Amino acid sequence: MRRYRIWYGAAVLAVLLIYIISNRSEALAAFLCLVIVPVVSLGIELAGLRGFELKYSIKPSCHVGQKIPLEICIRKKNKGPLGRIQLELEMENTMYGETKTKTIILCASEQEESRFQYLIEMENCGSVRLTVLYVKCFDLLGLFCWTKPGSAQQEVLVYPAELQLNTQLLRRPETIISGELYDQNRKGQDVSEVSGLRDYAEGDSLGSIHWKLSSKLDNLVVREFGYPSNYNILILYDLKSSSGEDEISNQRNDAVLAFTSALSRSMVERNLEHNVGCASGGEMQNFPVYSLATCDQMVLNILCRPVPKENGEDSMYRFLQEDIRQKYTKLIYITPDYEESSARQLSRELDLTIIQITQGSGKEYMATHGYSVIPVDADTYQKKAHNIVI
Numbered sequence: 001m002r003r004y005r006i007w008y009g010a011a012v013l014a015v016l017l018i019y020i021i022s023n024r025s026e027a028l029a030a031f032l033c034l035v036i037v038p039v040v041s042l043g044i045e046l047a048g049l050r051g052f053e054l055k056y057s058i059k060p061s062c063h064v065g066q067k068i069p070l071e072i073c074i075r076k077k078n079k080g081p082l083g084r085i086q087l088e089l090e091m092e093n094t095m096y097g098e099t100k101t102k103t104i105i106l107c108a109s110e111q112e113e114s115r116f117q118y119l120i121e122m123e124n125c126g127s128v129r130l131t132v133l134y135v136k137c138f139d140l141l142g143l144f145c146w147t148k149p150g151s152a153q154q155e156v157l158v159y160p161a162e163l164q165l166n167t168q169l170l171r172r173p174e175t176i177i178s179g180e181l182y183d184q185n186r187k188g189q190d191v192s193e194v195s196g197l198r199d200y201a202e203g204d205s206l207g208s209i210h211w212k213l214s215s216k217l218d219n220l221v222v223r224e225f226g227y228p229s230n231y232n233i234l235i236l237y238d239l240k241s242s243s244g245e246d247e248i249s250n251q252r253n254d255a256v257l258a259f260t261s262a263l264s265r266s267m268v269e270r271n272l273e274h275n276v277g278c279a280s281g282g283e284m285q286n287f288p289v290y291s292l293a294t295c296d297q298m299v300l301n302i303l304c305r306p307v308p309k310e311n312g313e314d315s316m317y318r319f320l321q322e323d324i325r326q327k328y329t330k331l332i333y334i335t336p337d338y339e340e341s342s343a344r345q346l347s348r349e350l351d352l353t354i355i356q357i358t359q360g361s362g363k364e365y366m367a368t369h370g371y372s373v374i375p376v377d378a379d380t381y382q383k384k385a386h387n388i389v390i
Helices: 002-022 025-048 211-217 250-269 292-303 315-321 340-347
Strands: 053-057 061-063 067-075 084-093 098-107 113-121 126-138 145-149 154-159 164-168 182-188 190-199 221-228 233-237 274-280 283-289 330-335 351-358 366-368 371-377 385-389
Touching: 002 025, 053 126, 067 084, 067 098, 098 113, 154 292, 164 250, 211 221, 233 250, 233 315, 250 274, 250 283, 250 292, 250 330, 250 351, 250 385, 274 292, 274 315, 283 292, 283 315, 315 330, 315 340, 340 351, 340 371, 351 385, 371 385
Parallel strands: 061 154, 164 385, 233 274, 233 330, 330 351, 351 371
Antiparallel strands: 053 067, 067 113, 084 098, 084 126, 126 145, 126 154, 182 221, 190 221, 274 283, 366 371
16 A cells, blocks of 8 residues: 555656646646545545445365365445455464464455455364454555454364275284184283193293193193284374474374374274374373264364474373383374384383384385384375285
8 A cells, every 4th residue: 555655646746746847737637636536536435335344254174285265255235346455364273383374355346245265275284263353445546444353263173184094904803892802823821711732842831731631641732822812902193393303394293193093093994992192291191982983083182182382292101101001902103203212112012013204205114123113204195095004
C-alpha cells in the first residue's frame, strides 16, 4: 500500500506542478480527477465492506505430504467490486513446536458471495492448528486499508505416510485365542515342556538327564526341552530433535511414526497383540494394541505428543532401567539413532530388531552382537515396500 501511495502522491505533485507552470485547463482537470478518484474508490470500498464476513474450513485429517484445500468463503451485503483482500494464515504444528505463516491474496467478485480454494501442503506429521490472524481489505486503487479480525481456529491431524510392509515371522506368534506355544524345530531351556529324548552327548547338562529311563535302558538318555515360540512384543519408538550435536530432521521423525503405525497395524491384521511404548516424563509409557480401533487410538496418542526440543530421554535406556523386561520376548526399536552399548545389553535378554531411520542410503542391513539393524532412508521410504523380519 505504501508503494501505491508514493506513486499516487508523485502523480498528483507532477500534475499540480504542470498546472502551475502552464496554467492550462487540461492540467487542472487532470489534477481534479486525481483528487476525486480516490474519494470514489473509498466510497465504493466502504459500500462493499458492509456486512463483510469471511469464513474458512479445511479437512480434519490427511496424510503427510498431501495437499488439502483450504475453503474460503467471503460474504457481503451488497453487490459491487472490492479491492484486494489479504489473509495472514498461521500454521502451528504442536508436535514439533514449529509455527509458519502464509500470506494469501484474494480478489473477490462483485457477487454477494465469493468462494476460493487454496492448497496447503502438510509437510510434517502431528496436530496442525490453522488460524487466520487478520484480514486486510484494500480499496480498488490500493491507497486505503481496513484490518479486520481473523476467524475461528481450525485443526488438522496429519497422519504418517501409508506404507507397504511385508512382515515375516520367525516364530509362531501368540495370538488372541492361543496359549503357550513352542517351536517344534528348535530346542530350548523350558523344563516345563519336554519336546523329545535322545542319547547323552558330551556337554549336555546333568539336569537334563532322564535318570529313571536311563537306569532301565542302561544308557544315558537326555530330555530335550521346549523353546517358547510365543512372542510378547513391544514396539518401542523414539522421536528426537537432535542426537549429540547433530540435528535430526522432522522428515526422519515422520518416518519413525510411519513405521510405528504401519508395523502395529500389520501385527493387528495377523491377530498379534502387542504394546507400543516410548519414554516420556521420566518413565515408560506403553499403549496396548489388540484391535484396529486401539491401533488408531495409539496413532492418535503419539501424534499429539510433542517432540522434545533438547536431547530427550532414550527409550531403550529407560526400558533397561525399569523392571519390565521380563514381560517381553521381542523388542522392535524404531529410532533415528541408538546407543550400541544399550542394544548389546538388551539383546542378551530378548530378541531385538532395530529399525534405524537414516538420511541417505549409506547404511546396509546389519546383524551383529545378537541383534539386527534395518536401515531405512527417510528420503525414499515411501516409495518402497519394506520387509520386516520378526
